[in-house]
Amino acid sequence: MHSSFDQTNNWYTLWMQQSKVFFETADQYFKNSFEKDGGFDPKQHLEQIHAWLETLKRQWEIHCYAEKQKMYWDTILKLYNETSELMINEWIRRSKDENPIQSTRDLYELWLACCTETYQKAMNSKDFQSVFGDWMNAAINFWVKA
Amino acid sequence: MQNDILFLEQLNKGWCTLQQMKQLEYHYHPRQCVFECGNVKLYRYSAHKKSKNNVPLLLVYATINRPEILELQQSQSLIGGLLEKNIDVYLLDWGYRNNNEKQFSLSDYIIQHLHPCINYIQKKSTQEKINLLGVCQGGVISLCYTNLFQENINRLILISTPIDFHTKNNKITKLVHQLNTNLFQNINVPGHFITYFFISLRLFELSFKKYLNFIDHLDDQEKTLQFLQVEKWLHDAPDQSGLALSEFIRDFYQENKLIKNEIMIAGQSIDLKSFRLPILNIVATDDEIVPASASRALKKYIDKQYYHERSFPSGHIGIYISNKVGSRLSKSIVRWLNC
Numbered sequence: 001m002h003s004s005f006d007q008t009n010n011w012y013t014l015w016m017q018q019s020k021v022f023f024e025t026a027d028q029y030f031k032n033s034f035e036k037d038g039g040f041d042p043k044q045h046l047e048q049i050h051a052w053l054e055t056l057k058r059q060w061e062i063h064c065y066a067e068k069q070k071m072y073w074d075t076i077l078k079l080y081n082e083t084s085e086l087m088i089n090e091w092i093r094r095s096k097d098e099n100p101i102q103s104t105r106d107l108y109e110l111w112l113a114c115c116t117e118t119y120q121k122a123m124n125s126k127d128f129q130s131v132f133g134d135w136m137n138a139a140i141n142f143w144v145k146a
Numbered sequence: 147m148q149n150d151i152l153f154l155e156q157l158n159k160g161w162c163t164l165q166q167m168k169q170l171e172y173h174y175h176p177r178q179c180v181f182e183c184g185n186v187k188l189y190r191y192s193a194h195k196k197s198k199n200n201v202p203l204l205l206v207y208a209t210i211n212r213p214e215i216l217e218l219q220q221s222q223s224l225i226g227g228l229l230e231k232n233i234d235v236y237l238l239d240w241g242y243r244n245n246n247e248k249q250f251s252l253s254d255y256i257i258q259h260l261h262p263c264i265n266y267i268q269k270k271s272t273q274e275k276i277n278l279l280g281v282c283q284g285g286v287i288s289l290c291y292t293n294l295f296q297e298n299i300n301r302l303i304l305i306s307t308p309i310d311f312h313t314k315n316n317k318i319t320k321l322v323h324q325l326n327t328n329l330f331q332n333i334n335v336p337g338h339f340i341t342y343f344f345i346s347l348r349l350f351e352l353s354f355k356k357y358l359n360f361i362d363h364l365d366d367q368e369k370t371l372q373f374l375q376v377e378k379w380l381h382d383a384p385d386q387s388g389l390a391l392s393e394f395i396r397d398f399y400q401e402n403k404l405i406k407n408e409i410m411i412a413g414q415s416i417d418l419k420s421f422r423l424p425i426l427n428i429v430a431t432d433d434e435i436v437p438a439s440a441s442r443a444l445k446k447y448i449d450k451q452y453y454h455e456r457s458f459p460s461g462h463i464g465i466y467i468s469n470k471v472g473s474r475l476s477k478s479i480v481r482w483l484n485c
Contacts, residue, residue, distance in 0.1 A: 104150040109358065115350040123317060123347075132346075133324035140329045143339075 014059065022052065061142055068138035075131045079118050087114040160361035167374045172214045175225055177237070181266045185241035186259045188266060191225065193232045201300050202234040202267050202276045203483070206260065208283035209240045209390070210340055212382050215466050216281070218375050224466055227476020233483070234271065238263050242384040248334040250387035252394065253412045256291050264291070264298055275300035277483060282306050282436060282462070283394065290409065293416045296423060303479060305428040306436045306462055309418075310443030312402045317347050317434060319399050327392035327400075335391050337383030347434060376467060405447060418447035426454045426482045428465075428475070435462040454482060 025048060087110055094100055094110075101107050122128040181188035193200075205225070207213035216237070217225040228235050238260065243250075267276050278299050280288025285307025292299045311319050321343075345352045363369040397403045409416040425448065429441045438457065445453050456478050458471045465471050 102149075103153065105153045112350055112355050112358070116348075116355070119349055123320065129320050130324065132321055136321075136343075137324070137326045137329060140326075144329060144333055 018055065018059075021055075058145075061145060065138045065142040068135045071131050072135035075122075075128060079115075079122055083111070083114045083118045086118060087111055090114060156361045156364065159364055160357060163364060163370060164357075164360075164374070164377070167378050170374055170378050172218075173220060174214075175217055175220070175223075175229055180236075180270070181263060183259050183262050185244065185247065186263065187239045187241060188263045189237045189239060191229055191235040191237070193229050193234055195232045200232065200234045201273055201483075202236055202271045203228065204236045204238060204264065204267060204276055204278050206238050206278065206280045206284040206288045207240070208281060209255065209287075210283060210337075210383060210386060212379060212384065213237055213239055213281075214382075215376075215379055215463065218379060219372060219467055222469075222472045224476050224479075227473045228480065231476065231480040233480060236263075236267055240384070243334050243387055245334065247387050248332065249389050252287070252290070252390050253410075255390060256287055256294070257412045260287065260291050261295070264295070268298065273300075274298075277301045277303070279303040279305070279479070280307060282308075286394075286398065286404070290411050290416050292423070293418070293420065294411060294414055296421070299423060301424050301426070301483060302421075303426045303428065303482070304441070304444070305475075306430050306433055306441060306465065307427070307444075308398070308436045308440040309447070310402065310405050310440055311399050313437055313439035313443065315437045316440055321347070322395050322399050325395060325400075327396040330388040331392040333388045334385040335388050337385050338381070340386060341381055341383045344435065372467070376463070405443065418444075419449070421448045421452055424452050424454060426456065426479070428478070429455065429457040430460045430462055430465040431457050432460055432464070433462045456482070 090110060090113075091101055091107075101110060176192040177189045178192075179187050180190045205213065205216060207216065217223040220226055225235060225237070240255075240259070264276060264278075268274065275298055278288050278292060278301075280286070280303070282305070285304040288302065289304060289307065289309075292302045308316075360370075360373050363373070397409060401408075403409045404416065405418065407415060407417045407419070425444070427441060427444050429438045430436075431438050433441075442455070445455065458465050458475060460468050460471050465475060
C-alpha cells in the first residue's frame with residue numbers, strides 16, 4: 001500500500017525541530033515562573049507567540065513555493081517525455097534515410113534539437129505560460145521574504 | 147568509439163577553458179569619466195581626430211545589462227566604429243544599483259540621471275542640441291526623454307527598441323503577462339535572476355547548444371576569447387531597482403501603454419505623435435528578445451517624414467558582435483547622422 005504522504009519534504013524532522021523549540025522555551029518559562037521575581041511576562045510571551053507563528057507561516061510559504069516549483073518541474077518533465085518520443089522517431093527516420101546516429105555527439109545534438117523544438121512549442125502554450133508565471137511569482141515571493 | 151572519447155575530451159577541455167572567464171577584464175577605448183550623478187557615470191571617448199561643429203552623440207544602454215557589449219570587440223565594435231569616423235562619443239553608464247536605489251522609478255532615471263548628463267554635454271560642447279542613441283530598454287528611456295525634451299535633441303537613434311509590446315511573437319510578453327509586479331517593487335531584483343529569465347527564453351540553445359558550438363572552436367584563440375568575453379558580459383547583469391523594473395514590466399509589457407500614449411514620466415504623458423525630429427530606427431531582423439515587429443511598430447505612430455529605418459540580419463546581441471554585421475552598424479549610423 002502506498003502512502004499519500006509527501007515524501008519530498010521531511011515533515012517529521014521539521015515538526016520535531018519545531019516542537020523542540022516550543023518545549024525548550026516553554027520549559028524555560030515554567031522554570032522562571034517558580035523562581036523569585038519570576039513569572040510570565042505577557043509582552044515577552046506575545047513576542048514568542050509571534051515568532052512561532054512567523055515560523056509556521058514561513059513553513060507554509062516554503063510549502064507554497066515547493067508546490068509551484070513542483071508544477072513547473074512536472075511541466076518540464078512532460079516536455080522531456082515529449083522530447084524523447086520526438087527524438088526516437090527522428091532517430092528511426094534517420095536510420096531509414098541512411099543517415100544514422102553514429103556517435104555520442106550526434107545523439108546529443110539530436111536530443112538538443114528535439115528539446116529546443118518541444119520547448120519553443122510549449123512556450124507558446126497558455127498552460128506553460130501559466131505554470132511559468134505561477135512559479136516566478138512564488139519564487140519572487142519566497143525570495144523577497146527570505 | 148574513438149570519436150566519442152575525443153568528444154568527451156573536448157567537453158572537458160571546454161569546461162576548463164570556461165573557467166578562464168573569471169580572469170577576463172573588460173577593455174575600453176580611451177575614455178574619461180567627465181561627470182557623475184549618483185551611481186551613474188558619463189564617459190567621453192577620445193575621437194581619432196577632433197572636428198569642429200561635431201554634434202556629440204550620447205549612447206544610452208539598457209539598465210538591465212552592461213554597456214560593455216558596445217565595445218566588446220575592439221576591432222569592429224559600435225563605439226570603435228563611431229570613433230573611427232570622428233564622432234564625439236559619450237556613454238552613459240547606469241552603474242550597479244545599490245540599496246538606496248530600490249525605489250528608483252523610470253522617471254527618476256530619466257529626470258534625475260539622464261537629464262543632467264545631457265545638460266552637461268550641451269554645456270561642455272556649447273551645442274544646443276545633441277544626438278541621442280538608445281539601445282533596447284535604453285532606447286525606450288531615450289525615446290521618453292526625447293519626447294519630453296525635444297528642444298535638447300537633434301537626432302534620435304534607436305537600436306532594438308520595443309515600441310509595441312504586444313506583437314504576436316513577443317516571447318517576453320508571453321512569459322511575464324501574469325507576473326505580479328507588486329511583489330518586487332520595494333526591493334532590488336538580483337541581476338542573476340534577470341539573466342536566468344533571458345536564458346529561459348531559449349533554454350536549450352543557451353544552456354547547452356552554444357557550449358557545444360564553443361568546444362568546436364577551442365583551437366581558435368580569437369573565437370574562444372570572444373566567446374568568453376560575451377559569456378562574462380552575459381553573467382554581469384546589474385541588480386535592478388524593483389520599482390523601475392515593475393513599472394517597465396507592468397506599464398510596457400503587460401499593459402502596452404507606450405503605443406496608447408498612456409506612459410507618464412514625471413507627471414507628463416509620452417505622446418508618440420508629437421515627435422518633430424528625425425528618428426533612425428535600427429532593427430535586428432532575427433531578434434528574439436525584441437522582435438523586429440515590436441520595433442518597427444514605431445513607424446505607425448510617428449509622422450512619416452521623421453521616420454527612418456535600417457535593418458540588419460542578426461539577433462539582439464549579434465548586431466554588436468557578429469561578423470555578419472561587423473562595422474556596417476556604425477557606418478550606417480554615421481552616414482545617417484551626416485546626411
